[in-house]
Amino acid sequence: MIPTALAFVAAALGALGLALLPGTGSRRETRAVRLLRGLAATGARLRTPLATAPADLERRLAAAGRPGGFRARELMAAKSAAALAAAAAGVTLSAAAPGRLGLLLMLAAPVAGFMAPDAWLARLASARARRVRRDLPLLLDLLRVQTQAGASLPAALREVGDRAAGPLAVELGAVAREAALGVPLERTLRGLEGRLPLPELRALVAALERSRRHGAPLGDTLAAQAREARFALARRVREDAARAGPKIQLVVALLLVPSVLLLVAAALAAALLDGGGAALPG
Secondary structure, eight states: OHHHHHHHHHHHHHHHHHHHSSOOOHHHHHHHHHHHHHHHHHHHHHTOTTOOOOTTHHHHHHHTTOGGGOOHHHHHHHHHHHHHHHHHHHHHHHTTSOTHHHHHHHHHHHHHHHHHHHHHHHHHHHHHHHHHHHHHHHHHHHHHHHHHTTOOHHHHHHHHHHHOOSHHHHHHHHHHHHHHTTOOHHHHHHHHHHHSOOHHHHHHHHHHHHHHHHOOOOHHHHHHHHHHHHHHHHHHHHHHHHHHHHHHHHHIIIIIHHHHHHHHHHHHHHHHHHHTTSOOOO
């Protein structure tokens, strides 16, 4: 029982530590989308009572870039199925956990399964916001050049969306396409602000609306916003670099190293218990 419990705690700490280390790849995100897609299908078949989506889930999905094309109801079905799967796993693993740890595991597992997609969404939204802030100064300069060359605002947005890559360029191109289809530009800009809820984008949308309503020149405003965006980006890069080292050290010291030590302790405990039944020499 003791070696099993130690091995279980070691595996849990190791998994948590690896999940908290910075750096993600598109392959891992693709696997996560596939897993959630399967869970959503399972939850839809089960017709779980937890499938009612909260009011802000659509907003959080939009801020994360709507990964996998999920709608709020689909993600709620996935969350419900994940909670049921985690509950079943918690019941199975609690048999190997000592004492009250088994009860705690049974109670915590479904909550963790239900909240895991929310943590995934928050991480995607944070990564998307970082990419938008990184691309913003260059795209503001491109937009300024287009407007100073005499292009209308929808045409300038379309050119920026066609010439650049990244989530911000995609969103600016979407604004231009909606405006070309007859959607009022004010509504499309408000939609952009909702999909990218960042202070920098709110300032950009306000400047674009002032220009649209009053005919104010955009060049100087966009140039000033580009300078401010560069200064803010440089400051965030320094701050992120300063935080990354201590974060990695804490994860390694508090989670990964103890998980390895617990695995060693589990192996030693198993060896001692297996040899405990041997007769002592007289």
